[in-house]
Amino acid sequence: MRLVSTLLAAASIVATVAGYWLEDIPHQGFAPFAGPNYPVFRNVKDYGARGDGVTDDTAAINAAINAGNPCNQGCASSTTTPAVVYFPAGTYLISSSIKPAYFTQLIGDASAPPTLKATANFAGFGLIDGNPYYTETLNWKAVNVFFRQVRNFVIDTTAIPPGTAATGMHWPTSQATSLQNIVFNMPATPDVVHVGLFIEEGSGGFMTDLTFNGGATGASMGNQQYTMRNFKFNNCKTAVYQIWNWGWTYSGLSISNCQIGIDMSAGNPSKLEVGSITLLDSTFTNVPIAIKTGWTSTSQPPTANSLVLENILLNNSPIAVQGPNNAVLLPGTAGSTTIPAWAIGHLYTSSGGPVDLKGVPLPPNPRPAALVGPDGRYFTRAKPQYESLPASTFLSVRSFGAKGDTAADDTNALQAAIDTSVAQGRVLFLDYGLYRVTRTIRIPSGARIVGESFPVILSSGAYFNDMNNPRPVVQVGSQSGQVGRVELSDFIVSTQNAQAGAVCIEWNLASPKGDPSGMWDVHVRIGGFTGTQQQVGECLKEPGNAAVKPGCVVAFMAMHVTRKAAGLYLENVEGVV
Template sequence: MQLHHFLLAIISLAGTVQSFWLADIPHQGLAPFAGANYPVFRNVKDYGAKGDGVADDTAAINNAITTPGNRCGKGCASTTTTPVVLYFPAGTYLISSSIIPYYFTQMIGDASSPPTLKATANFQGFGLIDGNPYWTENLNWVSTNVFYRQVRNFIIDTTAIARGLLRRNVVFNMPKGNGVVHVGLFIESGSGGFMSDLTFNGGATGASMGNQQYTMRNLVFNDCGTAIIQLWNWGWTYIGLSINNCGKGIDISANSNGKQEVGSITLIDSTIVNTPVGIVTAWSSSSQPATAGTVVLENVALQNVPVAVSGPSGTVLSGSSSSTTITGWSEGHRYTPNGPTNQIGAITPNNRPSALLDGNKYYARSKPQYESLPASSFVSVRSTGAKGDAAADDTASIQNAIDSATSAGKVVFIDYGLYRLTSPITIPPGAKIVGEGYPVLMAAGGYWSNIDNPQPVVKIGATSGQTGVVELSDFIVSTQGAQPGAVLFEYNLASTGTPSGMWDVHTRIGGFTGSQLQVAQCLKDPGSGTVVQQCVAVYMSMHATKQSTGLYMENTWLWVADHDIDDNANTQITIYGGRGLYIESTEGRFWLSGTAVEHHVLYNYQLANTKDLFASELQTETPYFQPTPNALVPFKPNASLNDPDFASSCAGVGGNCAASWGLRVLDSTDVSIYGAGHYSFFSSYSTTCSTVEAGETCQSRIVSIEGASSNINIYNLNTIGSLSMLERDGRSVASWQDNVNVYPANIAIYRSG
């Protein structure tokens, strides 16, 4: 059972009509393991696409994706070696059958004048963009292992088709009226992360979706029969929805054999206008499973929505024929702080710190694409001497590019490649960095070899508390070989006004060609407990230091690899990463939108002595090898970093206690988490512990709130495989048996005492 992120970042932006810099800069991206002359960047017009609204461009576009023939298509499980950035200039591209983006393909349209993909009247296929085709009776790629894709800056037009279906698109223009069966976005499976800035016009359904979890932000639905149908989920967080003139808003009433299929949804900072029914549920006090169909609403404005929430027996929450705002409402299990109480009705909304708000809503910012800048405003790291071949030492060249570009007010462009760093690099205030197709910066050599003397790899700000703002997007930081003293990101900046931002910036520790942490070095050995020192890969993924403040993170995935992406069998491997995301900022002001942290030994998320933090749909997984060895191996707890001391805290606790925390909160205040999934699927690589039938026995505990923490609020907490869902100062607050959901256990609302 491989449960991971489908990192599909879908963004739609429109600006002034001018040439987009991405088309004009030199393209020097190097895929060092793809063969000589392999083109990473591809302009569809170079492969014969016309974009004139007359010619059929289907074959040309698919040819641009598939050529040369070593790309990961039919029968290929996954790969990191053959990335493609597929660029579409402005224009209208006629499509008569499905475009199939192979593994590790990013489709990017002109951000200043988004191109249109227009279906022909005789279109044949499952969707205009079919992200995972059924070439056999099964999906070609395991849906939970489809990584590192993007689709952005497009208009999708199916108005020429009388009947049809679309999948994973961006701006959706569909026919309106009776008899229309078009669906804008269809997702049937996977373990998702984040989507934003989508607009759906017309159609029977704007988005029809089934997935484990997602954060979706700034989705607009106009004149749809139903805006959203949830086919199934574990947890889903919607932020900033705008539903206008639809028949229904969100339908989560899916049932199978008398059991609900939808676990929970969280809807905040949203509007529903001229729509008869806002939310359709199947929840009742006797429905099964006990907590399925949980709903939490906060700051949802209604205008001419007569029924806010309907259930099996009719209206559950009345709306208004004029205007009203749902400040807070839920149906499901509440722990405030004790429970469970199975309640339906109004709730006091979270006490939102003003430092986190933009008006009356939580601050958010879409990924910058710099569409107003000319190509001359970008500085390529390859042009300044970096090789990106996974062999050369690129430290000095990368640092020089960052320093020179920042001092000149320009943007650093990291051409695709694998760049070895043998000492830390520093990103100064004012820096703007954007990657091409997720290039990789790899800690390499002996600098980070001492597990007792951790050092940063990428420093954002030279010293803790340095003032300023940075913008970082679309790249990965990793290691080459064992780097047990490496802290991949150290965030030091005090961004006291406008926050700094990280969009689609990830860590990937092992499991890819060039990492020297693959099947050959780190093959799993279930139950042995023997630590292979070559596979002790990283000390910590990211550290926000004490004087840092003001960071917005969106669609950021900090991942210790559990399998080898470049092994066609997706063979499991054992990699040791000590700590995930550690925030100890005393001033706080952090936004974690659609983030995930997985497979770290001691913890995945830890907050200590901090405040003012917003998070949506946190997602974690415990390392698959635990408890052999347990969380005390191979990293010794470091008291100066407030590491958990399992030796003392596990005294008297039965089961697998010394296991990685999904989330640990120490002496922190004003923390609001809107959706969280903390999962433990394996015990020594066996999944027999993570089912309701087996008793959810993979580990004893998974979420902990400790010390002088106050105003800690969690909506829709979902856990799998943990006996205790939530601990307060070493005492179990909630058990999974009391909160059984569709697959995880669910708590609608937790508030600290």
């Protein structure tokens, strides 16, 4: 379900040009089920990558990814082998695809994002190929590829001839995945056929702060559903080509000097491929056709090509929405105008429906003051990466004795680490591990916690196993309405064995307007993975038997936002059951 619409091996500490903390701190992440000496953190330069823009770094980068034999080619899925593959600043020349493993994060220096630059004779489907076609099918079923991230890169295909097919990134994945802070640089010549981002399958995730320069298509995408915000497209022939979808949300797009902004006309009137697009708070500048649709009053299926626009600014975009046969469904302007709200599709109201909307203006949805920023757009904030902070600002949970092995009771160590980090004004680094806790972990106001490749806070024991007396595993703020602010990112809350009274996250804080608390890439995962003691062997299905086994009731609730809590910003927060 979705709640809303990251033997002890110490990595080497190396000198850094940009001063990014991830490179400078000792990494002590421990993957308890990955085998001895498994490296959670890998710096690609430790595996021979040079980043000098001259050396072919392909083999070295893939060696870093595959160290310790993580789940890659031929592996159906596994979250026992997590990895953070870190790229210091530099230009990494590559001649074939980088292929990240399952449960792997590729992270560039956030203060000076590294460049992945293709050679002129590059061979592969994407400089980053997130799900390769090793055979005629994808390596992983695209709807089951979870818990992966790529952030802080420049992906450059400009050395590949413009008329040669090239893809910056191939990313058919599903929920609990994210892309952040990536620039795609492609040729901007009339003969260019390059594509920045290509997705043909999957079941959604999140993307933010992506920029596309040049190319035939900035982003060509087909997936069940996605939420994407703060994309910039400059000098693309087509900014977005929507291959297919069920439902898609774009917010904060900025499309400039492209021939077509969003093309959602895939298919034909008897079988349109795109379900719906919701576009919010976006700008088209010098775009002759802002949106191209295949919708007609008789197109099939009847709900296909549904389109909702809200707060859309046009600057010299003469056609806002174009239908088949160049029909103008919504005129634009040679000057500047704002579309408050407009829609094609089926409208349901409190009095029933559907009402067939054949391209009509609507009153925009009311926006509560708490949800908007000073510009009138919905409030958004990128996940903090703390790139300006020195390594001395960070405090490791391992320095307090936490084991993260699923067996030791880490309650006291984890709580002491949180309390100390807040008292000292430092950021708590949750090294990878599965931290078993037997009492509530309390996160006070002022906490900043960031995980390494999705460590897990894992409740266990009788304290959380009373359905009639539910208790939080992680409690943010001691009581509902307590004033304060926290930042949480890149970790998971889960349960071990029977936990009938476990409320995985309880949120009590009330944060001030304009400076909310936030959770980014924080997920609740209930059962089904090694270490939970809640897999198929423990809870077999019994067809025809409706009785619930007490030992298989593994949580009371994923997340409880209490009555007086306020000012909480959630981004890419998932409940995975």
